[in-house]
Amino acid sequence: MNRKVRVRFAPSPTGPLHIGGVRTALYNYLFARQNGGDMILRIEDTDQTRFVPGAEAYIIEALDWLGIKFDEGVHLGGNYGPYRQSDRKPMYRQYADQLIRDGWAYYAFDTPEALDAKRKEFEAQKRTFQYDCTTRGEMENSLSLPADEVQRRLVGGDHYVVRFKFPDNLDITVHDLIRGDVTMNSRLLDDKVLFKSDGMPTYHLANIVDDHLMEVSHVIRGEEWLPSAPLHVMLYRAFGWEDTMPQFAHLPLLLKPEGNGKLSKRDGDRLGFPVFPLDWHDPKSGELSSGYRERGYLPEAVVNMLALLGWNPGTEQEILSMDDLIQQFSVEHISKSGAKFNVEKAKWFNHEYLQMRSDEEIASWFDPILRQHGINAEHDYVVKVCGMMKERISFVSELWEQTSYFFVAPTDYDPAAIKKRWKPGMTTHMAKVIEILNTVPFEYDAIHRALLDDYIVGNGLNMGQVMNSLRLAVVGKTVGPDMLTLVMTIGKEETIRRVQRAIDTIGEVAE
């Protein structure tokens, strides 16, 4: 059947969005765009105990920053709303009722204490309790209790939950677009809670009802949901919706850099990289978790890096814009095994994408940093410095460290460099530099000819030694771009001032 591609990203607002979740959103987005489909943002907040204020707004802001756009959703509206499950609450009861009526679900009245006692009883026999077809007969539910007792309890307002009734010993096959057929026997599955007497559905019921009503064609989500997929397939069957059941694709886990286990917030703290897209201030603890945006990552670098964690285009191409990704993305190329997070690679992507930004833009980010250092430089000069130096940085925050000497003259000189480069006679050579700058037109070629060709080569001097002494005088250490380009940038007067200061400060040295 040819149906319109409609996918959803369905986060629960339980805290900041983990980058694994961002990747799920990204893959859904790429798939939707590639197929001319719709992308939906649905907020799954049925578990009120885990609700965290601010999480929903965070999710929306993070995905917007990354350029992952939606066609419908909690923030946009659309024809299939509402898009927040708590706002859909009144519509779920009828579906729970339908399942009970058709024999696919039942009321269970067991108190938390009774369940606990049962668990302990099993533990004492070295068994694990599961509420399923083998145990449900021993529990208090509408299958085990007489009908009038069930009625009495329901009318009396006893607390209950509605549980799914798995048929005994049934092989359930989930067809996964990444993994192929995955089969599980119903004996391994517990009778999951679908609905509670407070009128709230659980994730499982709400998720299936909403995917159906929102005409979702493909469910692309994390591997942690694969164990729930047989229940979901059974729910489609129970509702009689199997012919429009979405296709499933369960994405591989994002692993720790070492490769063992799922990437967690603690790994980020331990190894010093963010696992969240934006900074997150926990409303309860006040704790700050750092985000890619505030660390100076560009959104397109984060997108590119995440796209390649678990998917590859089948070629060697690594730099892929959002448009490239939309064109080249394919579910077939998603890997089955987990993808190891690599922070060096993340930095590399940022470096590459920073080079693609204009000097002007980088300068506009650098301006406030300069002001923090008390520098009020001309904007055009900042643009020039950024253009010259951006190749050496992966983050704008590294620019000051790399370029401070463009803005402030050195006040001291690297002693190791003095020892190595500032040889006897250097004060004479530096005085000559000043003389050349004062007499020759201040142009790259003219100075090159006068200083490097005529003076240094012409007199058989050591080129490296003289030029590095000049560098020491101008920069304070032996780093920086091409020396004459540097001189041309900081200007004649400033160069002369710095060279004179080095002569005065370091002076002549003995053999």
Ligand code: GLU
């Ligand atoms: N609310 C679920 C989550 O937070 C959605 C899982 C799904 O996509 O079915 O991941």
